[in-house]
Amino acid sequence: xxxxxxxxxxxxxxxxxxxxxxxxxxxxxxxxxxxxxxxxxxxxxxxxxxxxxxxxxxxxxxxxxxxxxxxxxxxxxxxxxxxxxxxxxxxxxxxxxxxxxxxxxxxxxxxxxxxxxxxxxxxxxxxxxxxxxxxxxxxxxxxxxxxxxxxxxxxxxxxxxxxxxxxxxxxxxxxxxxxxxxxxxxxxxxxxxxxxxxxxxxxxxxxxxxxxxxxxxxxxxxxxxxxxxxxxxxxxxxxxxxxxxxxxxxxxxxxxxxxxxxxxxxxxxxxxxxxxxxxxxxxxxxxxxxxxxxxxxxxxxxxxxxxxxxxxxxxxxxxxxxxxxxxxxxxxxxxxxxxxxxxxxxxxxxxxxxxxxxxxxxxxxxxxxxxxxxxxxxxxxxxxxxxxxxxxxxxxxxxxxxxxxxxxxxxxxxxxxxxxxxxxxxxxxxxxxxxxxxxxxxxxxxxxxxxxxxxxxxxxxxxxxxxxxxxxxxxxxxxxxxxxxxxxxxxxxxxxxxxxxxxxxxxxxxxxxxxxxxxxxxxxxxxxxxxxxxxxxxxxxxxxxxxxxxxxxxxxxxxxxxxxxxxxxxxxxxxxxxxxxxxxxxxxxxxxxxxxxxxxxxxxxxxxxxxxxxxxxxxxxxxxxxxxxxxxxxxxxxxxxxxxxxxxxxxxxxxxxxxxxxxxxxxxxxxxxxxxxxxxxxxxxxxxxxxxxxxxxxxxxxxxxxxxxxxxxxxxxxxxxxxxxxxxxxxxxxxxxxxxxxxxxxxxxxxxxxxxxxxxxxxxxxxxxxxxxxxxxxxxxxxxxxxxxxxxxxxxxxxxxxxxxx
Numbered sequence: 155x156x157x158x159x160x161x162x163x164x165x166x167x168x169x170x171x172x173x174x175x176x177x178x179x180x181x182x183x184x185x186x187x188x189x190x191x192x193x194x195x196x197x198x199x200x201x202x203x204x205x206x207x208x209x210x211x212x213x214x215x216x217x218x219x220x221x222x223x224x225x226x227x228x229x230x231x232x233x234x235x236x237x238x239x240x241x242x243x244x245x246x247x248x249x250x251x252x253x254x255x256x257x258x259x260x261x262x263x264x265x266x267x268x269x270x271x272x273x274x275x276x277x278x279x280x281x282x283x284x285x286x287x288x289x290x291x292x293x294x295x296x297x298x299x300x301x302x303x304x305x306x307x308x309x310x311x312x313x314x315x316x317x318x319x320x321x322x323x324x325x326x327x328x329x330x331x332x333x334x335x336x337x338x339x340x341x342x343x344x345x346x347x348x349x350x351x352x353x354x355x356x357x358x359x360x361x362x363x364x365x366x367x368x369x370x371x372x373x374x375x376x377x378x379x380x381x382x383x384x385x386x387x388x389x390x391x392x393x394x395x396x397x398x399x400x401x402x403x404x405x406x407x408x409x410x411x412x413x414x415x416x417x418x419x420x421x422x423x424x425x426x427x428x429x430x431x432x433x434x435x436x437x438x439x440x441x442x443x444x445x446x447x448x449x450x451x452x453x454x455x456x457x458x459x460x461x462x463x464x465x466x467x468x469x470x471x472x473x474x475x476x477x478x479x480x481x482x483x484x485x486x487x488x489x490x491x492x493x494x495x496x497x498x499x500x501x502x503x504x505x506x507x508x509x510x511x512x513x514x515x516x517x518x519x520x521x522x523x524x525x526x527x528x529x530x531x532x533x534x535x536x537x538x539x540x541x542x543x544x545x546x547x548x549x550x551x552x553x554x555x556x557x558x559x560x561x562x563x564x565x566x567x568x569x570x571x572x573x574x575x576x577x578x579x580x581x582x583x584x585x586x587x588x589x590x591x592x593x594x595x596x597x598x599x600x601x602x603x604x605x606x607x608x609x610x611x612x613x614x615x616x617x618x619x620x621x622x623x624x625x626x627x628x629x630x631x632x633x634x635x636x637x638x639x640x641x642x643x644x645x646x647x648x649x650x651x652x653x654x655x656x657x658x659x660x661x662x663x664x665x666x667x668x669x670x671x672x673x674x675x676x677x678x679x680x681x682x683x684x685x686x687x688x689x690x691x692x693x694x695x696x697x698x699x700x701x702x703x704x705x706x707x708x709x710x711x712x713x714x715x716x717x718x719x720x721x722x723x724x725x726x727x728x729x730x731x732x733x734x735x736x737x738x739x740x741x742x743x744x745x746x747x748x749x750x751x752x753x754x755x756x757x758x759x760x761x762x763x764x765x766x767x768x769x770x771x772x773x774x775x776x777x778x779x780x781x782x783x784x785x786x787x788x789x790x791x792x793x794x795x796x797x798x799x800x801x802x803x804x805x806x807x808x809x810x811x812x813x814x815x816x817x818x819x820x821x822x823x824x825x826x827x828x829x830x831x832x833x834x835x836x837x838x839x840x841x842x843x844x845x846x847x848x849x850x851x852x853x854x855x856x857x858x859x860x861x862x863x864x865x866x867x868x869x870x871x872x873x874x875x876x877x878x879x880x881x882x883x884x885x886x887x888x889x890x891x892x893x894x895x896x897x898x899x900x901x902x903x904x905x906x907x908x909x910x911x912x913x914x915x916x917x918x919x920x921x922x923x924x925x926x927x928x929x930x931x932x933x934x935x936x937x938x939x940x941x942x943x944x945x946x947x948x949x950x951x952x953x954x955x956x957x958x959x960x
Contacts, residue, residue, distance in 0.1 A: 220309030229265035233285030249386030266291035336362030358440030384414035478524035481554030487514030491546035568597035579664035605653035643670030679835025687887035698773035712844035715776035755851035756795030781884035795824035
């Protein structure tokens with residue numbers, strides 16, 4: 155402790171507390187003398203240059219830290235759950251009710267200091283305990299920056315930073331946070347905020363004190379719901395809105411004024427229901443929001459079934475129509491199916507009954523209704539039998555019971571419905587690779603498979619080879635695999651039309667949204683056989699000694715630098731590799747995995763120096779690497795770990811951005827992104843990388859490679875995996891496509907590609923020598939074009955010839 159006789163250790167502890175913390179909270183499960191063993195220790199604690207919140211009365215007494223001139227503290231008798239506010243408008247207390255505890259006598263050993271109130275000229279007493287002698291339980295000593303202030307005069311103790319005393323239940327006597335009311339928790343939060351900063355941040359109206367309590371069950375006789383709302387500012391009744399199971403009942407509320415707000419009630423609860431209540435309260439301070447769930451189940455008629463060791467719910471059920479609710483706590487949003495089987499059935503078969511839509515991020519158990527695919531609550535008809543209910547696969551879930559609630563009034567006829575859909579209605583994170591899987595669940599009449607028609611985005615796909623229709627134990631299943639991938643980032647519509655055996659026709663329609671991501675169109679693909687030489691075409695510009703303030707970490711700066719057009723106050727920026735403003739060319743035959751000094755950076759090892767790094771220090775970098783990547787159809791996840799920024803584009807005009815990071819960063823946090831590839835082929839990509847000074851590194855890789863467990867699925871583009879196979883080869887040279895187009899009196903000859911190709915011509919295919927075309931091509935991205943006058947007579951033949959760069 156700070157009272158250590160080791161001076162060095164004591165100084166270290168003081169520095170640790172002073173330099174690393176915004177607030178020290180003192181509570182105890184030990185005797186109060188532990189932190190007041192000597193005059194020196196007492197003075198050290200009181201004068202620590204950090205705010206202190208003391209939550210135990212014995213510490214502030216005259217025989218301990220001497221904040222208050224009294225030796226007396228503790229609990230005297232039974233007490234009220236409410237405090238006595240001495241300054242209700244103080245920031246800590248404003249807008250709060252006086253209750254601290256849930257019930258009377260809720261916190262053993264609770265009290266404060268008494269009877270004296272002498273804490274010096276800077277003490278403000280804020281609250282007392284509502285019991286004999288009214289012990290003081292809340293007081294503050296404010297600070298004046300830089301001023302040494304005193305507690306009571308006879309105590310001789312001083313302080314510099316804010317000191318707050320707020321009595322909390324003594325852990326040694328069995329105190330618990332469960333005894334603190336919702337209003338009390340708000341009070342504790344205000345105390346902590348004030349102790350730390352001297353103020354309480356504005357907060358929207360508080361909502362709590364729910365009845366029935368949130369999460370409570372079997373409120374069989376309850377007919378009304380109530381809650382309390384408080385705020386430092388007035389709350390208009392028009393600002394209180396309540397939804398009960400989705401229905402706005404705000405006009406039916408009753409309001410009862412309290413000191414700081416309202417107690418609000420709603421009449422009209424019915425038995426054997428699950429109530430989901432959403433509350434919003436708004437005023438000048440903001441909008442408060444709360445959600446509450448409870449049930450009014452009558453255990454004598456509501457059937458509860460619990461999980462067995464097999465994970466299923468098995469129990470005896472009587473003939474009737476039922477609504478089903480799963481009591482669950484889920485950390486992950488997910489759709490869980492529920493099937494059932496009767497014990498007398500031979501052979502055993504599972505019937506789909508519907509789905510549970512679990513919201514995820516749940517902090518308490520909730521009752522989730524069984525619904526159809528559209529989220530409409532299902533009613534199921536069950537026979538008298540021992541029935542096993544089988545939930546589908548789940549992750550991050552804890553389960554309570556499965557509740558069967560009588561459906562009243564009993565429906566005359568149960569109609570078929572879409573019981574399960576994948577993707578499901580309104581889903582927004584669907585992969586473009588997804589197919590459709592729909593399950594129609596029969597009601598009192600079966601679904602006729604022959605009647606079914608399926609439409610995707612308005613097109614009838616029922617009779618296509620990609621669609622299959624089959625009977626199931628619960629109805630009919632239809633599956634469809636789109637012949638091409640679903641367009642990413644778009645809404646897609648599914649319509650299924652079907653009839654039952656009674657001739658009734660039903661139409662179910664819904665929409666879902668695919669994940670937005672860049673897509674490589676088939677028009678960019680070259681055949682796999684077009685690759686000639688592996689590697690990347692690199693252009694590099696290094697300007698480490700240039701001190702002009704022009705090296706902003708933006709793609710625009712890098713493009714200017716590579717074009718030789720970056721100009722600073724001292725003139726055009728020189729590439730210290732070439733001695734001119736122009737970039738240097740380099741053929742990288744391996745991988746893009748460069749660092750400033752050749753040490754490992756980013757996600758993967760094996761870094762090497764940037765090209766020309768032995769001659770010129772790699773800093774103030776602009777670099778491009780162009781290649782044709784051999785990609786499979788489907789989703790490809792790329793990754794770039796860059797210090798600083800990058801932009802990866804595809805195509806011949808570089809307008810299709812696949813991924814980017816703009817700004818300054820280190821290599822530890824990479825950017826990883828998915829790209830949709832419609833068909834296999836060789837695709838042109840350009841990696842632009844830039845560094846604005848300081849550290850510099852870049853690596854280019856793909857993710858989710860099966861044979862790369864040693865690198866967590868990451869493999870460098872054009873590099874080998876654990877089996878020495880190359881998942882994504884890169885080609886610096888491909889066979890270009892030469893096109894000729896007539897434009898008036900000229901012809902335009904163009905090709906797309908990188909590498910050192912030269913255009914040649916001849917009038918005779920049998921000529922032993924072809925003549926170079928004199929014009930230099932115009933280069934736009936990867937597109938090269940030459941405009942020539944249309945020959946007057948005869949014929950011309952043109953070809954491209956690759957030349958080894960000098």
